Amino acid sequence: xxxxxxxxxxxxxxxxxxxxxxxxxxxxxxxxxxxxxxxxxxxxxxxxxxxxxxxxxxxxxxxxxxxxxxxxxxxxxxxxxxxxxxxxxxxxxxxxxxxxxxxxxxxxxxxxxxxxxxxxxxxxxxxxxxxxxxxxxxxxxxxxxxxxxxxxxxxxxxxxxxxxxxxxxxxxxxxxxxxxxxxxxxxxxxxxxxxxxxxxxxxxxxxxxxxxxxxxxxxxxxxxxxxxxxxxxxxxxxxxxxxxxxxxxxxxxxxxxxxxxxxxxxxxxxxxxxxxxxxxxxxxxxxxxxxxxxxxxxxxxxxxxxxxxxxxxxxxxxxxxxxxxxxxxxxxxxxxxxxxxxxxxxxxxxxxxxxxxxxxxxxxxxxxxxxxxxxxxxxxxxxxxxxxxxxxxxxxxxxxxxxxxxxxxxxxxxxxxxxxxxxxxxxxxxxxxxxxxxxxxxxxxxxxxxxxxxxxxxxxxxxxxxxxxxxxxxxxxxxxxxxxxxxxxxxxxxxxxxxxxxxxxxxxxxxxxxxxxxxxxxxxxxxxxxxxxxxxxxxxxxxxxxxxxxxxxxxxxxxxxxxxxxxxxxxxxxxxxxxxxxxxxxxxxxxxxxxxxxxxxxxxxxxxxxxxxxxxxxxxxxxxxxxxxxxxxxxxxxxxxxxxxxxxxxx
Ligand SMILES: *[C@@H]1O[C@H](CO)[C@@H](O)[C@H](O)[C@H]1NC(C)=O
Ligand SMILES: *[C@@H]1O[C@H](CO)[C@@H](O)[C@H](O)[C@H]1NC(C)=O
Ligand SMILES: *[C@@H]1O[C@H](CO)[C@@H](O)[C@H](O)[C@H]1NC(C)=O
Ligand SMILES: *[C@@H]1O[C@H](CO)[C@@H](O)[C@H](O)[C@H]1NC(C)=O
Ligand SMILES: *[C@@H]1O[C@H](CO)[C@@H](O)[C@H](O)[C@H]1NC(C)=O
Ligand SMILES: *[C@@H]1O[C@H](CO)[C@@H](O)[C@H](O)[C@H]1NC(C)=O
Ligand SMILES: *[C@@H]1O[C@H](CO)[C@@H](O)[C@H](O)[C@H]1NC(C)=O
Ligand SMILES: *[C@@H]1O[C@H](CO)[C@@H](O)[C@H](O)[C@H]1NC(C)=O
Ligand SMILES: CC(=O)N[C@H]1CO[C@H](CO)[C@@H](O)[C@@H]1O
Numbered sequence: 001x002x003x004x005x006x007x008x009x010x011x012x013x014x015x016x017x018x019x020x021x022x023x024x025x026x027x028x029x030x031x032x033x034x035x036x037x038x039x040x041x042x043x044x045x046x047x048x049x050x051x052x053x054x055x056x057x058x059x060x061x062x063x064x065x066x067x068x069x070x071x072x073x074x075x076x077x078x079x080x081x082x083x084x085x086x087x088x089x090x091x092x093x094x095x096x097x098x099x100x101x102x103x104x105x106x107x108x109x110x111x112x113x114x115x116x117x118x119x120x121x122x123x124x125x126x127x128x129x130x131x132x133x134x135x136x137x138x139x140x141x142x143x144x145x146x147x148x149x150x151x152x153x154x155x156x157x158x159x160x161x162x163x164x165x166x167x168x169x170x171x172x173x174x175x176x177x178x179x180x181x182x183x184x185x186x187x188x189x190x191x192x193x194x195x196x197x198x199x200x201x202x203x204x205x206x207x208x209x210x211x212x213x214x215x216x217x218x219x220x221x222x223x224x225x226x227x228x229x230x231x232x233x234x235x236x237x238x239x240x241x242x243x244x245x246x247x248x249x250x251x252x253x254x255x256x257x258x259x260x261x262x263x264x265x266x267x268x269x270x271x272x273x274x275x276x277x278x279x280x281x282x283x284x285x286x287x288x289x290x291x292x293x294x295x296x297x298x299x300x301x302x303x304x305x306x307x308x309x310x311x312x313x314x315x316x317x318x319x320x321x322x323x324x325x326x327x328x329x330x331x332x333x334x335x336x337x338x339x340x341x342x343x344x345x346x347x348x349x350x351x352x353x354x355x356x357x358x359x360x361x362x363x364x365x366x367x368x369x370x371x372x373x374x375x376x377x378x379x380x381x382x383x384x385x386x387x388x389x390x391x392x393x394x395x396x397x398x399x400x401x402x403x404x405x406x407x408x409x410x411x412x413x414x415x416x417x418x419x420x421x422x423x424x425x426x427x428x429x430x431x432x433x434x435x436x437x438x439x440x441x442x443x444x445x446x447x448x449x450x451x452x453x454x455x456x457x458x459x460x461x462x463x464x465x466x467x468x469x470x471x472x473x474x475x476x477x478x479x480x481x482x483x484x485x486x487x488x489x490x491x492x493x494x495x496x497x498x499x500x501x502x503x504x505x506x507x508x509x510x511x512x513x514x515x516x517x518x519x520x521x522x523x524x525x526x527x528x529x530x531x532x533x534x535x536x537x538x539x540x541x542x543x544x545x546x547x548x549x550x551x552x553x554x555x556x557x558x559x560x561x562x563x564x565x566x567x568x569x570x571x572x573x574x575x576x577x578x579x580x581x582x583x584x585x586x587x588x589x590x591x592x593x594x595x596x597x598x599x600x601x602x603x604x605x606x607x608x609x610x611x612x613x614x615x616x617x618x619x620x621x622x623x624x625x626x627x628x629x630x631x632x633x634x635x636x637x638x639x640x641x642x643x644x645x646x647x648x649x650x651x
Pocket of ligand 1: 019020021552587635
């Protein structure tokens with residue numbers, strides 16, 4: 001063993017002699033995790049509101065909180081109107097007390113129209129497709145409303161519709177409409193306009209909403225292009241509804257499942273943890289629907305009893321031990337809503353929302369990164385309080401501890417390990433899980449290359465505010481992440497799965513880079529990152545068992561894992577090459593395959609390690625597919641050069 005390692009490092013330095021001669025066996029491996037590649041989601045960088053959630057109107061319901069008070073922004077007055085936020089005596093609902101009063105301004109000329117306009121989430125895409133809109137109005141009005149999509153620059157109207165008023169004095173009344181543009185606007189610099197003729201005075205408006213067609217036409221659904229992009233990743237889980245985003249910055253603002261369900265008028269929204277208010281338009285039901293649409297397992301995070309910034313916006317606030325039971329009950333109610341039969345209180349609530357069938361839920365995570373926010377109370381009572389209640393009621397649920405270590409752990413539980421690093425660090429971590437304590441499974445709930453390599457190959461990432469982040473993932477990062485996740489794949493006996501994080505950013509409203517997928521208001525300009533393509537290739541090729549192998553060389557510059565579908569000779573071999581100038585020859589002898597057997601080799605690479613996918617750019621990731629035939633002795637031979645990521649499948 002020692003000699004072999006020494007040999008390999010010597011030949012590595014010599015730069016030429018390294019060849020990976022590998023013999024792979026079709027039995028004796030560990031069963032691989034069916035969850036291996038998944039997606040991590042939270043509303044960061046407007047990835048939910050203004051992101052995958054298809055709602056086009058920004059600030060549709062003037063939702064406010066102590067942290068982010070209600071605002072009129074980005075609404076603007078149209079036609080000499082005066083806009084004022086009001087809490088009317090009759091609110092639209094308990095959840096949405098604040099509305100906008102649209103009144104004639106000082107210079108209003110009788111007979112004219114007034115209204116309000118919204119620029120969307122940094123633009124609105126207008127194409128020939130049906131848009132569904134709605135708004136609520138309060139006041140007396142017998143005329144018509146006009147709803148329009150128009151160019152912000154030229155005021156050219158792309159689509160317009162008149163809606164007969166159904167207003168009743170002293171009551172909130174909902175109005176629905178459709179807009180059907182005949183042509184596509186040349187850009188996304190468009191606005192939504194709602195107007196009326198204020199002959200009988202002012203009106204109040206609330207919950208003004210406009211949706212383009214959504215994925216599978218789900219009402220209140222997601223952007224179809226981004227969902228298709230996720231589907232193409234073949235993800236097996238969705239970690240939701242967030243990491244930090246579930247926790248809440250200040251006291252009282254945790255993610256409350258029961259205030260994210262039902263009609264939009266019953267959702268107050270809440271201050272998210274990433275600098276903006278969340279509408280909660282994507283709520284618990286939408287998240288679970290999203291999992292079903294992707295055929296992915298939910299990994300549901302429940303609040304673990306800590307507010308990130310406490311009361312004073314400075315120190316975390318932990319719920320004291322004697323009060324934690326209240327919040328454990330909240331989590332239990334949520335699980336009953338998801339899993340309980342229709343005769344239970346919350347199972348009945350689920351059924352009343354049109355979903356009598358319970359959802360599937362096998363994984364629950366208690367909190368997020370509690371080792372950073374408040375490790376002591378987590379280890380001493382918070383984890384245990386949630387664990388004990390959930391495990392007693394649902395013994396088959398795997399309960400995930402958020403600390404990434406074994407400080408808070410129990411039967412049928414796992415840990416969630418996170419890592420943000422530079423490429424060179426990930427490249428050293430192929431063996432990270434080889435020596436892990438195997439008493440509990442590990443989820444890699446978040447990982448990403450976030451900063452570039454430096455002169456010092458082992459330099460850790462810096463969290464200093466000024467430290468330059470990669471604006472977009474680059475190829476050397478994707479290769480290094482692949483070394484890390486191949487290391488996870490070969491430790492399939494303990495690693496449940498891995499999800500890159502964060503999943504998404506709206507490039508016009510971003511506070512964390514890099515991200516897996518970037519987008520703007522224009523659905524034609526979604527950007528799938530270099531890391532996305534690497535994960536897509538790895539995720540598309542699954543196998544039931546890891547396959548044992550022997551080799552005459554150690555790992556590096558080549559890193560690889562072999563798998564096989566149990567009881568067959570269908571092998572999958574995944575490899576990548578890092579930090580070498582010489583291509584690496586591979587000669588692989590798969591047990592049970594003979595001369596003439598066939599395989600397909602798919603290789604990804606990019607022009608350089610620093611290549612990245614950017615808005616309006618071409619995809620830098622090039623894919624080549626080659627057919628291979630086994631030579632004498634059943635050996636498949638091929639070469640991989642630096643930064644190739646390859647998958648060989650036999651058939
Ligand atoms: C690796 O395999 C190739 C082709 O089978 C062979 O030529 C070479 O000698 C082998 N290298 C070692 C170190 O066994
Ligand atoms: C299976 O797991 C054990 C550790 O539990 C490990 O030693 C062994 O190498 C694994 N086998 C394969 C083929 O991955
Ligand atoms: C509406 O009520 C909320 C909660 O009491 C308050 O914070 C907010 O300032 C009020 N808004 C207006 C416009 O009065
Ligand atoms: C959104 O970001 C892109 C890329 O930086 C930029 O070109 C565009 O002007 C931005 N749009 C708005 C509305 O800010
Ligand atoms: C949601 O549940 C919490 C208790 O867990 C409760 O305080 C709150 O009033 C509930 N909200 C609604 C709208 O029922
Ligand atoms: C928390 O755990 C993660 C692993 O999940 C680790 O990367 C990080 O350094 C830990 N942080 C602290 C403060 O212990
Ligand atoms: C790359 O390889 C060289 C030797 O060829 C070595 O000195 C260097 O440390 C390696 N860098 C990394 C990040 O592994
Ligand atoms: C693994 O971790 C468990 C739980 O902390 C501990 O009881 C056990 O001793 C550890 N095993 C090893 C081999 O360190
Ligand atoms: C456009 C937008 O919402 N930008 C915000 C992103 O988040 C940061 C805080 O993390 C805010 O400062 C930005 O205003």
